[in-house]
Amino acid sequence: xxxxxxxxxxxxxxxxxxxxxxxxxxxxxxxxxxxxxxxxxxxxxxxxxxxxxxxxxxxxxxxxxxxxxxxxxxxxxxxxxxxxxxxxxxxxxxxxxxxxxxxxxxxxxxxxxxxxxxxxxxxxxxxxx
Amino acid sequence: xxxxxxxxxxxxxxxxxxxxxxxxxxxxxxxxxxxxxxxxxxxxxxxxxxxxxxxxxxxxxxxxxxxxxxxxxxxxxxxxxxxxxxxxxxxxxxxxxxxxxxxxxxxxxxxxxxxxxxxxxxxxxxxxx
Numbered sequence: 608x609x610x611x612x613x614x615x616x617x618x619x620x621x622x623x624x625x626x627x628x629x630x631x632x633x634x635x636x637x638x639x640x641x642x643x644x645x646x647x648x649x650x651x652x653x654x655x656x657x658x659x660x661x662x663x664x665x666x667x668x669x670x671x672x673x674x675x676x677x678x679x680x681x682x683x684x685x686x687x688x689x690x691x692x693x694x695x696x697x698x699x700x701x702x703x704x705x706x707x708x709x710x711x712x713x714x715x716x717x718x719x720x721x722x723x724x725x726x727x728x729x730x731x732x733x734x735x736x
Numbered sequence: 737x738x739x740x741x742x743x744x745x746x747x748x749x750x751x752x753x754x755x756x757x758x759x760x761x762x763x764x765x766x767x768x769x770x771x772x773x774x775x776x777x778x779x780x781x782x783x784x785x786x787x788x789x790x791x792x793x794x795x796x797x798x799x800x801x802x803x804x805x806x807x808x809x810x811x812x813x814x815x816x817x818x819x820x821x822x823x824x825x826x827x828x829x830x831x832x833x834x835x836x837x838x839x840x841x842x843x844x845x846x847x848x849x850x851x852x853x854x855x856x857x858x859x860x861x862x863x864x865x
Contacts, residue, residue, distance in 0.1 A: 620813050620821045640822045642794045642842060645774065647820070665771045669840075671818070684749050689800070691776070692749045693769045711798075713771060713842060 623649065623671055627709050629736050634728055636712055636720055637736035648712040649736065652704040659722035660699045666714050667693045673708030677701070752778065752800055756838050758865050763857055765841055765849055766865035777841040778865065781833040788851035789828045795843050796822045802837030806830070 621639045626649050630637060634656060636648040652675055668677065669691040676685045677692060678701040684692055694700050721729045750768045755778050759766060763785060765777040781804055797806065798820040805814045806821060807830040813821055823829050850858045 618822070618824055618827075620815055620819050623818045623820075640796065640820070642796050642822050643825075643844070645842075647796065647822070647842075667769065667771050667776065686749055689752045690749050691752075691769070693747070693771050693776070695747055696772075698747075713774075713776075715772070 623709070623711070626736050627651065627672075633707070634720070635730045635734065637734050639736060641716075642713075644716055645713060646716050648714075650710050650712055651707055652702060652710055653707040655703045656701055657721060657724055657726065657728050658699055658701045659724045661694075661696050661714075661718060661722040663696060664715050664718055665693050665696050666718070667691060667712065668702070669711040669713070671709045671711055673704060673706055675702055675704045675708045675710060678703065752838070752840070755865050756780065756801075762836070763849070764859045764863070766863050768865060770845075771842075773845055774842060775845050777843075779839050779841055780836055781831060781839055782836040784832045785830055786850060786853055786855065786857050787828055787830045788853045790823075790825055790843075790847060790851040792825060793844050793847055794822050794825050795847070796820060796841065797831070798840040798842070800838045800840055802833060802835055804831055804833045804837045804839060807832065 626639055633651050633653045636650040638646045638648050640647040670686045670688050672688055674687045676683050680699055686692055717732055755768055762780050762782045765779040767775045767777050769776040799815045799817050801817055803816045805812050809828055815821055846861055
């Protein structure tokens with residue numbers, strides 16, 4: 608049972624509302640749990656993100672509150688509370704939200720939030736909340 | 737952009753309520769999306785599951801509706817709507833729910849739901865909803 612102590616950080620229940628109450632910035636994902644070599648993150652979205660893609664990984668968006676839109680080259684998918692989408696790797700997309708929305712992201716560790724782009728929206732990795 | 741057509745199954749939005757309306761059995765996880773070599777599954781829980789552990793993987797439980805309890809050797813963690821827990825690999829646990837609860841599971845493909853045990857609760861893998 609040594610794994611238990613090694614992983615004690617992950618071995619606590621997580622309450623999303625409580626976690627979201629602890630930060631206010633937009634587009635800065637916060638890790639709440641590790642799952643093997645994946646991370647479960649929470650992020651607040653508002654206004655426009657940038658066009659980007661992830662060369663090496665799919666990315667799951669799960670909407671916990673509000674509504675987001677993910678623009679693709681030929682269409683836009685809107686997601687409300689209780690809806691999710693996996694954006695396949697390599698597919699260019701631009702998320703945006705008219706009002707602040709709360710979202711869970713699932714992706715491998717150390718994925719850059721802006722994918723192939725590095726700019727002011729690039730958020731530091733491994734920030735826990 | 738060939739990835740898009742190869743992965744069209746994953747490239748649709750998923751509405752959890754709609755997916756849960758399509759099945760009624762308990763403890764039989766249904767895949768709703770692939771995320772690289774991981775699966776996002778929905779499952780209805782009611783009454784007792786069996787004691788088991790997963791030798792090779794952590795397992796994420798995210799409660800979408802109702803309340804579940806996960807019993808460990810020395811304590812029990814209760815999770816309500818909007819709460820989650822990652823059970824670390826190797827840790828024996830027994831989930832149960834007094835009333836039907838709706839849960840999202842995230843884990844690698846081809847994980848046996850009953851972990852190290854094979855019995856009547858062992859559900860077939862790769863069942864989509």
